[in-house]
Amino acid sequence: xxxxxxxxxxxxxGTAAIGFLIKGGYKTNLMRVDFVISIITWIGLMGYVxxxxxxxxxxxxxxxxxxxxxxxxxxxxxxxxxxxxxYEEIPKSARPIVIAGSFIVFLGPLYYGLFRYAFT
Numbered sequence: 001x002x003x004x005x006x007x008x009x010x011x012x013x014g015t016a017a018i019g020f021l022i023k024g025g026y027k028t029n030l031m032r033v034d035f036v037i038s039i040i041t042w043i044g045l046m047g048y049v050x051x052x053x054x055x056x057x058x059x060x061x062x063x064x065x066x067x068x069x070x071x072x073x074x075x076x077x078x079x080x081x082x083x084x085x086x087y088e089e090i091p092k093s094a095r096p097i098v099i100a101g102s103f104i105v106f107l108g109p110l111y112y113g114l115f116r117y118a119f120t
Contacts, residue, residue: 006049009109013042034074041067045110048117060118068111075099 047054
């Protein structure tokens with residue numbers, strides 16, 4: 001049952017990234033870098049879910065820490081197409097909670113799987 005949930009999560013991440021690409025959402029250079037990093041982390045999660053070995057664990061340790069750092073910085077600095085911060089309508093005191101909460105809910109399983117893939 002848990003394996004099925006991992007496969008579903010993997011599919012949701014892949015579908016979201018490809019759908020955003022087809023829609024033309026990666027317009028800035030930062031968004032393109034985020035897409036490349038997302039694909040690399042997605043491949044790592046796929047290796048964890050399918051129990052396949054793509055590269056050495058050392059590579060995935062770098063991917064884990066680099067991707068985690070990138071996603072934290074990118075989610076804080078995220079702006080819309082016009083260059084306006086996406087969290088403008090949220091009160092400043094609640095922004096860290098909203099950012100951290102959405103990061104944990106949406107990307108927590110990704111980095112949990114990458115951690116398990118790199119360190120076990």
